[in-house]
Amino acid sequence: xxxxxxxxxxxxxxxxxxxxxxxxxxxxxxxxxxxxxxxxxxxxxxxxxxxxxxxxxxxxxxxxxxxxxxxxxxxxxxxxxxxxxxxxxxxxxxxxxxxxxxxxxxxxxxxxxxxxxxxxxxxxxxxxxxxxxxxxxxxxxxxxxxxxxxxxxxxxxxxxxxxxxxxxxxxxxxxxxxxxxxxxxxxxxxxxxxxxxxxxxxxxxxxxxxxxxxxxxxxxxxxxxxxxxxxxxxxxxxxxxxxxxxxxxxxxxxxxxxxxxxxxxxx
Numbered sequence: 001x002x003x004x005x006x007x008x009x010x011x012x013x014x015x016x017x018x019x020x021x022x023x024x025x026x027x028x029x030x031x032x033x034x035x036x037x038x039x040x041x042x043x044x045x046x047x048x049x050x051x052x053x054x055x056x057x058x059x060x061x062x063x064x065x066x067x068x069x070x071x072x073x074x075x076x077x078x079x080x081x082x083x084x085x086x087x088x089x090x091x092x093x094x095x096x097x098x099x100x101x102x103x104x105x106x107x108x109x110x111x112x113x114x115x116x117x118x119x120x121x122x123x124x125x126x127x128x129x130x131x132x133x134x135x136x137x138x139x140x141x142x143x144x145x146x147x148x149x150x151x152x153x154x155x156x157x158x159x160x161x162x163x164x165x166x167x168x169x170x171x172x173x174x175x176x177x178x179x180x181x182x183x184x185x186x187x188x189x190x191x192x193x194x195x196x197x198x199x200x201x202x203x204x205x206x207x208x209x210x211x212x213x214x215x216x217x218x219x220x221x222x223x224x225x226x227x228x229x230x231x232x233x234x235x236x237x238x239x240x241x242x243x244x245x246x247x248x249x250x251x252x253x254x255x256x257x258x259x260x261x262x263x264x265x266x267x
Contacts, residue, residue, distance in 0.1 A: 023237060024050070024051040024052055024053040025050055025051070025052045025053070025073045025074065025236075025237065025239055025240050025242075025243050026053055026055075026071060026072045026073040026074070026236070026240070027041065027052055027053065027054040027055070027072075027073060027074050027076070027243065028054075028055055028056075028057075028062045028065075028066065028072045028074070028075045028076070029054060029055075029056050029062075029074075029075070029076040029077075030056070030057075030058070030059045030062075030076060030077055030078035030138070030228070031056045031057055031058060031137075031170075031183070032078055032101065032139065032198075032199050032201060032202055033056065033076055033078070033099075033228070034056045035205065035259055036201075036255055036256050036258075036259040036261065037054060037056070037076065038054065039255045039259075040246065040247055040251075040252050040255050040256075041054055041243075043246075043251055043252075043255065044242075044243055044246045044252075047246075048239075048242060050239050050242065050243075052243060058132070058133070058136045058137035058138075058139075058170040058171070059077040059078045059079060059082045059137065059138050060082060060135055060136040060137055060138065060170075061136050061137070061170075061172060062075065062077070062082075063075070063077070063082040063083075063085060063086060066086060066091065066233065067086070067089065067091070071235060072233050072235075072236065073232065073233060073236035073237060073239075073240030073243070074230065074231075074232055074233070074236065074240050074243050074244050074247075075092070075230070075231050075232075075233060076098070076228065076229075076230050076247070077138070077228060077229045077230075077231075078101070078137075078138040078139065078199075078226055078228055079138035079141065079226060079227065079228070079229060080095060080097060080227050080228075080229040081138075081229075082138070082229070083095045083229040083230065083231035084229065086231055086233070087231060090234070091233055091234055091235075092231040092232060092233045092234055093231065093232060093234070094231070095229045095230065095231050096229065096230045096231075096244075096248065097227045097228065097229055097230075097264065098228055098229070098230045098247055098248055098253075098256075098263075098264070098265065099227075099228040099256050099261040099262065099263055099264070100225055100226065100227055100228065100261065100262035100263075100264065101199045101200060101201055101225065101226040101228065101260075101261055101262070102199070102200045102217075102218070102223070102224070102225050102226070103139075103142050103143065103146060103197060103198070103199060103200065103218055103223075103224045103225075103226065104197075104198065104199070104200040104203045104215055104216060104217055104218065105118055105122075105195050105196065105197055105198075105203075105215075105216040105218070106184060106188055106195070106196045106198060106203045106206055106207070106213050106214065106215060106216075107121075107194065107195045107196075107213070107214040107215075107216055108188060108191070108193075108194050108195075108213070108214070109212040109213065109214060111127070111194050111195060111214065113195070113214065113216055114216065115216055115217045115218070115219045116219055118195075118216050118218065118219065118222070119150055119153060119154065119157065119219075119222065121195060122150075122161060122195060123150075123154070123157060123160060123161070125164075127194045127195060128164075128166060128192075128193045128194045128195070129161065129164055129165050129166065129193065129194070129195050129196075129197070130165070130166045130167075130168045130169075130187060130192060130193030130195065130196035130197070131143035131144075131165045131166070131167055131168070131169075131196070131197050131198075132167065132168070132169045132170035132171075132198065133167045133169065133170040133171035133174060134167070136170050136171045136172065137169065137170025137171070138226065139169075139170060139197075139198055139199060139202075139226075140167060140170055142197075142199075142224050142226055143165065143197040144162065145224045146161075146197060146218065146222050146224050147161040147162055147165070149221060149222050149224070150222060152221070153221055153222075166192070166193055168187055168192055168193060168196070169183055169184070169187065181209070182202075182205050182206050182208075182209045183202075184196060184198050184202050184203070184205070184206040185205070185206040185207075185208075185209035185210045185213070188206065188210055188213055189209075189210050195216075199226060200215070200217075200260060201259055201260040201261060203215045204260055228261075230244060230247060230248070232244050248265055249265075250265075250266065253265050253266035254266060
């Protein structure tokens with residue numbers, strides 16, 4: 001698979017134009033990629049005269065904006081489904097899996113929990129379980145996958161967890177954290193949930209802001225991974241391919257790895 005990706009990268013690079021476009025490259029990327037992508041954009045702009053305008057948000061909402069006519073160059077989604085939907089609609093070419101993530105739980109400091117006991121804690125009627133919004137944000141979809149897996153361990157758990165889950169982030173009407181604040185740190189600091197399911201990379205960033213938060217790994221029976229997909233849109237300027245190639249290159253993949261992502265194309 002990796003050999004195919006590298007060959008695709010090489011072939012694509014050979015057809016890239018040399019002259020940079022005067023307009024900035026438009027990048028639409030999942031919110032969980034913001035810190036890593038900002039560093040990638042900075043590094044890319046040091047090697048190119050081309051500017052990049054980046055906009056971050058829930059992948060499902062970004063896809064809807066593209067579907068309804070918003071221009072875009074490169075779309076980096078927290079799942080494969082959204083870019084594949086755009087490809088199927090004739091809005092882009094090949095979809096490449098460029099990063100992987102895992103789901104974790106963030107817990108308030110007063111919650112007694114560990115990996116083995118996370119399901120019992122989530123099922124406790126007195127424990128508020130927060131998630132992102134399914135369909136709008138892949139993180140919410142992945143949380144629902146955890147709920148589905150829980151049913152195999154405790155029949156009825158799926159329905160119970162879906163019913164009690166508080167969809168606190170990622171939706172069109174979700175409350176927004178103040179500028180400069182990590183969304184999940186803000187949610188937990190404001191005591192809106194006792195346990196929150198999100199990407200492990202998000203959990204690490206949240207804990208940097210609210211240091212007494214607990215990060216709980218999902219046990220193997222509940223483990224859910226996230227494959228991130230990249231697509232260059234058909235109406236993008238030619239220079240958008242150069243940014244896409246940089247994300248897939250060794251420097252881009254190294255930056256992703258430094259933020260805790262599994263970077264499959266990294267040497």
